[in-house]
Amino acid sequence: MFFTVSNVNIFLVKFFYGLVTLFLVNHVIKFVQRVRKLPPGPWGLPFVGYLPFLRHDSQNQMTELAAKYGPVFSFKCGKFDLIVINQWKFIKEALTNEHLLGRPKETILPGVIDHHSFAEMTGEPWKQQRRIALTTLRDVGFGKSEMEDSIRDEIKSFSEVLKSFKETFSLFKKFESHIIDEVDEHRKKDIDDNSIKDYIDGFLNEMSKRQNEKDSSFNLDTLQRNAALFYGAGSDTISNTLKWMMLYLVKYPEYQIKIRDEIKQTIGLNRQPENVDRQQMPFTMAFIYESLRFSSIVPLNLLRRATEDTKVGGYSIPKDSLVVFNFWSVHHDPNLWDNPELFKPERFLNEDKSKAIKPPYLVAFSGGRRVCPGESFAYLQLFLYLVSFLQQFEISAESGKDISLERAYYFLVRQKSLPNLIFKSVD
Numbered sequence: 001m002f003f004t005v006s007n008v009n010i011f012l013v014k015f016f017y018g019l020v021t022l023f024l025v026n027h028v029i030k031f032v033q034r035v036r037k038l039p040p041g042p043w044g045l046p047f048v049g050y051l052p053f054l055r056h057d058s059q060n061q062m063t064e065l066a067a068k069y070g071p072v073f074s075f076k077c078g079k080f081d082l083i084v085i086n087q088w089k090f091i092k093e094a095l096t097n098e099h100l101l102g103r104p105k106e107t108i109l110p111g112v113i114d115h116h117s118f119a120e121m122t123g124e125p126w127k128q129q130r131r132i133a134l135t136t137l138r139d140v141g142f143g144k145s146e147m148e149d150s151i152r153d154e155i156k157s158f159s160e161v162l163k164s165f166k167e168t169f170s171l172f173k174k175f176e177s178h179i180i181d182e183v184d185e186h187r188k189k190d191i192d193d194n195s196i197k198d199y200i201d202g203f204l205n206e207m208s209k210r211q212n213e214k215d216s217s218f219n220l221d222t223l224q225r226n227a228a229l230f231y232g233a234g235s236d237t238i239s240n241t242l243k244w245m246m247l248y249l250v251k252y253p254e255y256q257i258k259i260r261d262e263i264k265q266t267i268g269l270n271r272q273p274e275n276v277d278r279q280q281m282p283f284t285m286a287f288i289y290e291s292l293r294f295s296s297i298v299p300l301n302l303l304r305r306a307t308e309d310t311k312v313g314g315y316s317i318p319k320d321s322l323v324v325f326n327f328w329s330v331h332h333d334p335n336l337w338d339n340p341e342l343f344k345p346e347r348f349l350n351e352d353k354s355k356a357i358k359p360p361y362l363v364a365f366s367g368g369r370r371v372c373p374g375e376s377f378a379y380l381q382l383f384l385y386l387v388s389f390l391q392q393f394e395i396s397a398e399s400g401k402d403i404s405l406e407r408a409y410y411f412l413v414r415q416k417s418l419p420n421l422i423f424k425s426v427d
């Protein structure tokens with residue numbers, strides 16, 4: 001058999017075409033197989049998927065897409081398959097699914113931040129880090145009366161600042177700098193290596209116990225990332241929720257009066273509030289629950305990742321797809337809440353109004369094994385701040401200023417505009 005130059009060229013071209021076709025067919029088969037496994041959803045563009053179509057208010061967009069494609073839907077987001085779970089029935093099931101406890105493998109800023117905090121970890125390292133964080137924080141005072149004392153001291157010094165102002169001013173700017181200053185002060189304190197006084201001591205202690213362990217996640221980079229996590233996750237969320245609560249108090253002054261009446265009937269205007277007082281202050285608690293529901297500051301959960309092939313509500317969730325729970329859809333579902341677009345704390349009261357009931361579908365802090373570890377601390381702070389402020393001040397906005405509840409979205413659901421507030425001492 002003779003091969004001429006043109007024969008060889010034709011052979012090579014055919015061979016090349018054959019390879020390309022094989023590659024494409026294989027790719028298409030794999031793509032179709034994966035897409036067939038995934039829940040239905042909108043198509044996007046090649047390579048980027050649905051990414052360019054995502055809106056700022058993505059929780060509303062996800063709720064709209066759920067109405068079109070079903071409560072569990074999916075779309076491509078760059079190279080990732082993203083599955084969005086809506087409605088309480090399905091989110092409830094997903095929160096208890098042990099294969100949906102992972103986080104994305106990638107770091108947020110590769111090359112800039114290459115270490116994970118425990119909020120970004122998966123599997124055994126996440127379990128170990130979370131356990132040490134929770135036990136240390138519990139042992140050093142989270143949820144103890146000493147913690148209440150330090151929050152009360154913090155509120156007291158902040159109230160003094162408020163009293164010293166004769167003019168209206170932006171509460172919100174002060175608030176932010178106040179919290180940042182407090183955290184900075186705490187950071188300056190000397191650390192006694194022999195006794196665990198705070199989370200950093202606890203972490204270093206664990207790090208030395210595990211120094212011979214190969215691939216231990218207890219290292220200084222993780223400590224730094226975890227410290228930043230606690231600061232970030234703990235301060236912005238609380239101050240943003242308090243800002244929403246202040247806005248609701250000035251928008252609906254009747255609730256301010258109701259809470260102050262409850263304070264007068266229970267602890268009075270002079271004794272400092274304590275965590276146990278919550279039990280006899282149903283309306284105050286109902287106001288806090290409604291503020292968390294109505295603002296839903298974390299409307300879509302932090303991204304989860306399926307660590308195995310799994311199912312939710314009969315829909316397949318392939319391994320390594322990213323999963324989002326749309327808490328907003330739960331908090332604004334008319335099947336669960338009467339007139340969800342109204343701010344109505346009374347919805348959390350029982351029939352004779354003697355108790356505030358928190359239903360399981362109030363999921364501001366998520367749920368299941370990855371539930372926010374700061375939940376009880378957040379309730380404590382929100383309660384102490386709210387009651388202390390209303391014991392001391394009548395809060396109003398500058399006259400003539402319309403109180404807008406419009407939302408803006410920068411990671412958390414924030415206020416679009418913030419009025420200057422007037423704090424008049426309660427006589």
Ligand code: HEM
Nearest residue numbers: 119233234237238241298302364365366370372373374378
């Ligand atoms: C109103 C206040 C807060 C809200 C609404 C909130 C909400 C949330 C939500 C929805 C998650 C995601 C959980 C999941 O993946 O299922 C989360 C995680 C987390 N939160 Fe909070 N949080 C608040 C306050 C705090 C505070 C005060 C702290 C710490 C002192 C904190 C520390 C964390 C941490 C460390 C995680 C990651 C947990 C993990 O991945 O295992 N949060 N939070």
